[in-house]
Amino acid sequence: MNLRSEDRSILKDWFLYLKLIITGLAKIPSFSRNLYRGVRMNLATKYQNGETVIWWAFSSCTTTKEVLKQDAFCGSKGERTIFEINCYSGKDVREYSKFPSESEVLLIAATQFRVVSNVNKGDGLIVIQLEETEPKYPLIEKGSMKRPIHVPKTVQPTDIPLEPVFDASSRNPEIVRQIKRTQFRSKVVIEGQRLNREDMRDVVENVIIKKQCPQIQIRDAEMTIESISELGRGIRESTTVNEVDLCGSRLSSNDISHLVGELSIPQTHTVEQWKCCGLTRMKTLDGGPLKVLNLAKNNIDDDGVNHIVGLLRLKRTLIELYLNDNQIGDAGVEKLATALSHPAAALQKLYLQDNKRITDRSVKSLTEMFEKSQSLNTLWLLNCGLTDNGKQELSEAAGLKRGFYLNIERFAY
Incomplete structure (x- = not known):
């Protein structure tokens, strides 16, 4: 849970590990496309249209919405939230994953987004559209990864x-x-x-x-x-x-x-x-x-x-x-x-x-x-x-x- 905290001072014990991970990810070219991420809960109240939000943790996403329908992820029943993410800094890790069929893309910690829309689709499904934005000040040192x-x-x-x-x-x-x-x-x-x-x-x-x-x-x-x-x-x-x-x-x-x-x-x-x-x-x-x-x-x-x-x-x-x-x-x-x-x-x-x-x-x-x-x-x-x-x-x-x-x-x- 420390990795998800907005207080970065509590991460001091993790700094060397984070540097190693970020340095490795920096060697993978960033790419821009639409990604999907899902959770088994209703997050509608936490994402209001026009708001700026920051995901402090490393976030696993997929390029294929069908993956989220699997029971191991969101499933197709009950309360669930699917994020549709327009990003430019995703890291395609399929070649390094044990499960390449999941089409996994990793978002770096401290990635900032703007909430584009928040829609209740019924049957427990919330769809939230996010667009990656550049923070006014750096939130985390990302090694040699280049910003737009x-x-x-x-x-x-x-x-x-x-x-x-x-x-x-x-x-x-x-x-x-x-x-x-x-x-x-x-x-x-x-x-x-x-x-x-x-x-x-x-x-x-x-x-x-x-x-x-x-x-x-x-x-x-x-x-x-x-x-x-x-x-x-x-x-x-x-x-x-x-x-x-x-x-x-x-x-x-x-x-x-x-x-x-x-x-x-x-x-x-x-x-x-x-x-x-x-x-x-x-x-x-x-x-x-x-x-x-x-x-x-x-x-x-x-x-x-x-x-x-x-x-x-x-x-x-x-x-x-x-x-x-x-x-x-x-x-x-x-x-x-x-x-x-x-x-x-x-x-x-x-x-x-x-x-x-x-x-x-x-x-x-x-x-x-x-x-x-x-x-x-x-x-x-x-x-x-x-x-x-x-x-x-x-x-x-x-x-x-x-x-x-x-x-x-x-x-x-």
């Missing part, structure tokens, strides 16, 4: 056109400074910046390739087609990038075609696996091992979905795709449903909420996808153009698919 590095938004004049013209010879000084500050294998967050081809080339060469940063977040940015293509090349040539977030960057379907065009070029890399006594063993890695792609809040329409579907067929590593708040309609949904119905499809989570052009015409293709898809386990369709009848039909169809999570109203069915 943020580039502040720059204030732009209000009369900047939607399609800005860049001076190809110029460099964004904020990007240059950020590249110099970036640590090896840290998450990089660039917000509200203008990037031309040369800026993006600097990011690719010095951040994605040289510093092997696994997570690239470029939000609310203004990019040229050339800079978008440059980013695609960088992802393709990397062996470490597993998450790319381009939310709110005004990307059109034409922009997506250039990004996907680069990502679709097959590329492998031969690297040294080990070397001993004059012998060397090499191994081959695929370029661009992308797992999570966030294209939310852009200007992608059904034509853009054509390119994305092509990427899904080629990138079997891609398991999470965010397309919410775009201009996608029924034709785009049908294309996605067809692609995900294929036996070889690998995508697990698809987010389509806030696409107002999705109507009841998509119900048929989606229900057929529920029956055929072997990989997809999560679909969000909040705030679309569906009628109550359409929502009900989809909810009933999703209810027949074991382990499927459909969020079509405020709450998930």
Whole structure:
């Protein structure tokens, strides 16, 4: 219980053990994705919306909600609380676990969260959504583990056109400074910046390739087609990038075609696996091992979905795709449903909420996808153009698919 205490002074006897554990975990790359943790009690009153909470202990989580339904964990009856956690510092310990089937991810002690939602699902089940946040001051010394590095938004004049013209010879000084500050294998967050081809080339060469940063977040940015293509090349040539977030960057379907065009070029890399006594063993890695792609809040329409579907067929590593708040309609949904119905499809989570052009015409293709898809386990369709009848039909169809999570109203069915 001492490890769970907010009073860290009582941990003095444990310091050397904690340092050993944290030093070891620091050697495992952090990654960003949704995790799940469950307990057999009702914790609704301890987690209020908007509050900041800190988990002082090391917390074992899983990437698969189905694990929590086992009796050894939460089970499916009685009082229980399931945490849905959006984190960026999880440590994937499956390779080191005695039970790899549990898909275990470890959260470091003193991890801070914001409570996003707290929902009573009935039948004793409470679902609490948490989002990892960075504390104002360090709560625990985490060795060499890197925190996200943020580039502040720059204030732009209000009369900047939607399609800005860049001076190809110029460099964004904020990007240059950020590249110099970036640590090896840290998450990089660039917000509200203008990037031309040369800026993006600097990011690719010095951040994605040289510093092997696994997570690239470029939000609310203004990019040229050339800079978008440059980013695609960088992802393709990397062996470490597993998450790319381009939310709110005004990307059109034409922009997506250039990004996907680069990502679709097959590329492998031969690297040294080990070397001993004059012998060397090499191994081959695929370029661009992308797992999570966030294209939310852009200007992608059904034509853009054509390119994305092509990427899904080629990138079997891609398991999470965010397309919410775009201009996608029924034709785009049908294309996605067809692609995900294929036996070889690998995508697990698809987010389509806030696409107002999705109507009841998509119900048929989606229900057929529920029956055929072997990989997809999560679909969000909040705030679309569906009628109550359409929502009900989809909810009933999703209810027949074991382990499927459909969020079509405020709450998930």
